[in-house]
Amino acid sequence: MRSICIFFLLGLLSPALAGELRQPVPGVHALVDVRIVTAPGQVIESGTVVIRDGIIEAVGANVQPPVDARIHRFERSEGQDPITIFPGLIEPYLLLESGENDDTDSPAGRHQLIQPDRRIRARDWPEDQVSALRRAGFTTALMATDSGIMRGHGLVANLGEGSLNRNLLEPSFGQFFSLAGRAEGRQFPGSLMGAVALFRQNLDDARWQAAARAAWASNPAQPRPEWLEGLDDLAPVLAGRTPMIFESSDLLDTLRILELISDDQIALTVVGHGEEYKRLAALEQRPVRHILPLAFPEPPDVKDEDDRNVSLEALRHWHRAPENPGLMAEAGIPLMLTTHGLGQPGEIFKHLVQAIDRGWSPDQALAALTTDPAAWLGLSDRAGRIRPGYMANLVVVEGELFSDSPSINEVWVDGRRHVLAALQPPGVDPAGTWALTLGLGGMGDVEATLVLTGPPTNMEGFLTVMGNETPLNEVRVSGERIVASIDASRFGGSGSISIRLDIDGERARGNGSGPFGEFTIRGRRTGGPDDEVSP
């Protein structure tokens, strides 16, 4: 219906209507006059990034924004740091708490710590962890479950709003392992060596199962081998078709894992611990890819000269820990970084600064957060860089990204903007009742009423759509803009719907996005703050 209308309008194109057609449409954006780090070591000092429907359409110094793009210009006044656009960061090790979904009663012959067939499902989507990572500039993650010895499949997803359904990139990547798992009570295994034995037996069982099943398939005239549930899922990792991601708990654990996995066919990746520098020679001999947490110790308390109860061991580690990434890189060990082990993902930046101060190359550090994990995850053609055809996953930073506390103003995931920057003081008072029209694209227009009460610095309100009155989760006024969000479950979706409205006197215009897609908003104020409110 709508496309017919547009066709009709195009046919009757008149100069008066042309201006109207140049209006920006949802999903098309141009970030203009910005510094762009397209990849580690590759910088465009002033250029434009064009995004269309979640994909980067053009990048360059001389790119003209298309006519239908919404222009994002970052006004800089004297003394303000320049704005730089970075590729969205990639988290290669996001662990999800295994909730009650886990089978606690394993059938006979199955050990509850051995779950290679476990997969993350839509209901496991870690909304809070996703938004925390996104606030720190991460736009893609490899995620897995945090319990057991054989923990199951990983999954690669973007860190956008909405559920797994909207964000999934790769439903199965890698198999995850740890020797930290113990059975409860006095069950096997209750010790580290027991955990190793259980791991080793199951790895052998998986190899045996593949051989035994193949033998029986080609020669059925013999007793059928018993079937061990779950172990078939180890076949890709044993064949080296997908990585074995092994979390190490300490220095000795790393050496143990390297000995345990001596099969060159297995693509071993070790999740490190920060003490690798202590026995680097052992790692240098076999430079296995590492996912490295950057949790450096706080300085030991030595202020009180009479009570320096601090070990030389702790002092040494405090001093040496920031050298670890640089030393590992120098030893030829491929590195990726993770925020795993940090209280907040954003803490990674101050540790990055320390590591770079102590000898790590900034370009290598950025690569360890972008291009390296992208390549490892098989996403080199769509993530980790700002390049046409890639996913529009961007970080908009004021000043340096590698600083103790970088000013990340915006994070874009799949071409959707998430504004994080500190708010400007309110420039308007939008209190009152607003009659809005939501343009839902192919679904046509929907009328809505927005009621805002309270002072601009502390507003609340509700949105009524088709008789469904929904309170606003959050509403803030920044300059002349209103930013608000609504719980999407009211409309049968997951996550939240965010709304941005620019106020011009009694008129409002803006857009929104949520699990069902993007929409435009336009409307006007129909009643002042003191008028009787009728929802």
Next chain:
Amino acid sequence: MIRHSFFVGAMMATGLAFADASWVPDIEAWNSPQPARPDSVIFRNATIWTGTDEGVIENADLVIRQGRISALGTDLNVPRGALEIDASGMHLTPGIIDAHSHAAIIGGVNEASRISTADVRIRDVIDSESINIYRQLAGGVTTINLLHGSANAIGGQMSVIKMRWGASPAELVFDAAPEGIKFALGENPKQSNWRAEQPRYPQTRHGVEQVIREKFQQAEDYRRAFDDMPRGRAARDRVPPRPNHELQAIAEILAGGRDIHSHAYRADEMLALMRVAEQFGFVIKTFQHVLEGYKIAPQMAAHGAGGSTFIDWWAFKYEAIDGIGYNPALMHQAGVLTGLHSDNPELARRMNLEAAKAVRYGQVDPHDALKMITAWPADQLGIGERTGRLATGMDADVVLWTGHPLSVQSRVEQTWVDGRRYFDRDADQRMRERLAAERAELIALVLADDDNNGNDNNQDSPEPTSPERRRVHSFAAHLTGYRASELDHDEYCIFHDH
């Protein structure tokens, strides 16, 4: 193992009491470089305890070449450029061999779940970073046998290591040592002294014997399944037997490729285990603790079982009530290959005094008493051709004592392993000065860092400044210098010796 469990229960009931054992050694294994191996070394004018038929040789020299003993005696040619060590007035003995230790194991000494855990391996959990290695070097120990605990009838696979302080776990392993496994009889495997929500079968001594017998029968069947597999072309498209690491290890015992070192106290159950072994056609290599060994010494000697015992630890539980100080002497007289072990990382630093007590109880010849902590435990572990004696061709695992090695007044001056000086009392003293300087430098760096950043976080931050902060069970407060990871997960085992 598992001795104080009722005490643990009481502690649990009254609430856990914790204490900070805050003293930490300044040396760490990872930054301790491997000592140089001089091409040749000569110890001059020492009293040499050979551990062989040569006996004790006065005023003699000992030459090491490329990590091996190349000559000993008097009037030896000095190799050109040899490192000369004046040992006048001092005694030279073989490095001490501790045939029963848990001193460098991380992540639990017992896999206490199943009655048989033959599939677990100490090799996987060797703790190269444990300060015990350095401390025991200072007591003259050069090789230890890391054994699984005694919570199950068939325990884990053992690992014999040399005390190469600073080396990685793989480098510590003594390559010449034959494979072995821990067995256990009596109160521990039958859970006399520890409770479980669900008691485990068996709960009696004859039940333990029955379990062991049954496992050997299963292992025979397991081995037969593999032996019966067709070979070559006929093997194609045949479903292979499923691997079972537990039965594999037990089958290795039957095939003569894995020695049993069995924890045991009482005579009756040791006789029972020897009968099982004889029925299946192999020999029990040693009984460990073996407090009633004196009662069955002739039978042990006839079977070929060695005895690895305490000299004067007894009566700590009911089955240990018949222990006597004369046990080593009596076993030795009956022809049993006898040794003294520590089973405890603290006792292990003074093994020479354990040997001295064997002279006191039973008038064992002093040289034979020394063999009870050197040559004979080496033979029990199957490494007697490589270490435990001072003879030509042996590994240069050598201890230099200030005086008679069985005297309370003597101490270790130097301990050599593989011809490398891993412990030297003078060097240790000098190292302390270097460590103090390093400490002062690092503290200055912390203070400068605080000033630069205007940091005040130390005042406000109650969090531990080090991941290694030790919180130790109150009755382990005397244990200092251990890393948190050594104590955290296994209070159960740290405090449950034998």
